[in-house]
Amino acid sequence: MTTLVSTDLSTDLSTDLSTDLIRDPIRDSIRDSIRDSIRDELRMRLAEILSCGTEEIDDDRTFAEHGLDSVLGVELVALLNTRYGLEELLDTVYAYPTVRQLSAYLSARTTALGATAK
Template sequence: MPEPARVWPPQWNPSVSDVFSSIDADIAGLAKGWSGMAVEVTTESIRHDLREELARILYCDVDEISDDDSFVELGLDSVLGLEFLVVLNSRLSLTENIDVVYDHPTLARLTDHVWGVLSARAIDA
């Protein structure tokens, strides 16, 4: 599978602040759809949402991402990983750091981790 890459317009050489501004705009739009909604969270809904976010960030089809594909092999570099993490934290009200993407480097493992965090939070509530 070819490595996905972001394609910037040739006339635009983005700075780090430009990239993060773009990420912030994406996240604001995504978070807006989730705010105030009561949603039943299951491992399948987590896996589905994570797969869709990965596909959006990597500019690929959701069918190209299997549960056991390594994020790195899929093309998730440190900048895209941070974008993915920010969306994950925003959508599920988490406070994970970037290490979670590397400590749980597949969709299956990250889903299990997120489910565990959310389950522990529900028990503590």
């Protein structure tokens, strides 16, 4: 009988998988800091576009509930793309319709791409 996977390879694979599951507090802290920074930036940009104060922006209300329509959404996406070096489309605002959801998504994107604020 032929063995398809050697013992060494399966041991290496299990080691690699377990390493990925270990949480890194420094990495988590940096990720959280980036997410919070993006959330603050998103609140500020949204307030500017909607001509309101940042204190009026609720992280869990949808952009539509805040009064953001598709025209203003295009403006928001353009500002965020310029700021973070992304190429997102308006669909992103609909897929992640709250400040909390969009900031988490943008944080993951900028971290994965290694993008920095301009």
